[in-house]
Amino acid sequence: MPSSQLDKSLNITFKKSPFLQPVTDLLREMDKAGFFSHGLLIGSWPMLVYSEYFTLPYGLATNDIDFAVDNAVKVPATGGETIPQVMERLGYTAVQDYSGIETFLQGTFEVEFITHRKGGSGPPAVVIPPWKVSAQPLPFIDLLFIRPMAVILEDFCVRIPSPEALMLHKLIIAQRRTGRDKEFKKEKDLQQCSVLAEAVRTEEIQQIVSKSRFGISPFYHGNAAIAQ
Amino acid sequence: MSGNEKDESVFSMLQSERDRCVLVIEKINSELDKLPKGSLGQRKVKSHGKEYIYPCLRYREGSEVKFKHLTPEKAEELKPALERRKKLQADLKANKKRVATLNAILPTG
Numbered sequence: 617m618p619s620s621q622l623d624k625s626l627n628i629t630f631k632k633s634p635f636l637q638p639v640t641d642l643l644r645e646m647d648k649a650g651f652f653s654h655g656l657l658i659g660s661w662p663m664l665v666y667s668e669y670f671t672l673p674y675g676l677a678t679n680d681i682d683f684a685v686d687n688a689v690k691v692p693a694t695g696g697e698t699i700p701q702v703m704e705r706l707g708y709t710a711v712q713d714y715s716g717i718e719t720f721l722q723g724t725f726e727v728e729f730i731t732h733r734k735g736g737s738g739p740p741a742v743v744i745p746p747w748k749v750s751a752q753p754l755p756f757i758d759l760l761f762i763r764p765m766a767v768i769l770e771d772f773c774v775r776i777p778s779p780e781a782l783m784l785h786k787l788i789i790a791q792r793r794t795g796r797d798k799e800f801k802k803e804k805d806l807q808q809c810s811v812l813a814e815a816v817r818t819e820e821i822q823q824i825v826s827k828s829r830f831g832i833s834p835f836y837h838g839n840a841a842i843a844q
Numbered sequence: 845m846s847g848n849e850k851d852e853s854v855f856s857m858l859q860s861e862r863d864r865c866v867l868v869i870e871k872i873n874s875e876l877d878k879l880p881k882g883s884l885g886q887r888k889v890k891s892h893g894k895e896y897i898y899p900c901l902r903y904r905e906g907s908e909v910k911f912k913h914l915t916p917e918k919a920e921e922l923k924p925a926l927e928r929r930k931k932l933q934a935d936l937k938a939n940k941k942r943v944a945t946l947n948a949i950l951p952t953g
Contacts (some may be wrong), residue, residue: 676854676857678857678860678861678863678864679861679864679942680864707931709931709932709935710927711872711875711932713869713871714874714875719868719870719871721868721871721932721935722935723935723938723939724865724868724935724938724939724942726864726868761941797860797863800856800859800860801860802857804854804857804860
């Protein structure tokens with residue numbers, strides 16, 4: 617992808633969706649519900665967009681589909697369908713685990729909602745109005761909302777984090793992974809970073825860092841991750 | 845990225861997907877434990893020359909098929925839970941199949 621094209625816009629257009637049909641259908645319905653005005657597609661699926669658009673050597677996506685919801689901004693009520701209603705209409709079954717985190721299942725697809733967590737601890741799940749969807753609060757999610765990209769697919773539009781925001785996010789969380797598979801996840805985060813490094817723009821990274829509310833500390837730790 | 849590193853990353857991704865499917869199976873199983881078993885049906889009973897039809901819940905207990913007499917209201921009440929169970933069982937089957945496929949691809953040990 618030539619840098620002159622990168623500078624023009626943060627929007628991407630695909631004549632044909634790069635996603636699997638069930639994922640395309642889900643994204644179309646989420647767009648119809650107005651979700652992407654305050655939501656993003658996150659996880660490994662945006663990597664598919666970047667790899668297709670920037671011709672990056674990364675095309676792997678698991679069957680979990682994560683969405684980030686901006687809870688900091690008051691979302692106006694649309695009066696339309698709630699997210700659980702949309703999911704049910706599409707054949708997804710809502711399942712709650714013991715901690716109250718809600719997942720929507722259909723076959724091997726698993727859809728989860730994530731929101732930004734301020735501070736070190738909080739409830740395991742919060743309900744986001746007006747979509748009435750239960751989201752899991754996690755730190756540093758608001759970073760993904762800085763200067764996101766619009767992806768126009770066929771007849772609808774979704775938003776994903778910019779490659780720069782995603783890379784910074786991965787660099788930060790790679791250092792903070794916990795749990796039994798933390799080493800593997802850290803490796804995966806850094807692997808994605810090394811792929812994204814081919815597409816990111818230095819000035820865009822500077823813009824994101826200046827707009828973020830974290831200060832220098834997490835990025836300092838991020839640098840440690842780059843060194844690894 | 846070298847060829848070996850690429851192979852490694854593909855296997856890691858597949859392993860992660862298998863682990864995720866295993867967790868989904870656990871979630872589905874714990875949800876299934878909360879739901880009633882069986883399917884709704886009707887039973888015909890002949891008594892004093894008349895035939896009565898009543899709704900019932902058919903379910904298996906070991907090798908035996910059991911029938912539980914239900915009121916029409918109770919049968920209606922059970923319908924969504926049984927449909928949910930059926931849907932989750934299909935999801936469970938899909939995830940088990942995916943785990944088996946991934947196990948066949950992934951190197952053992």
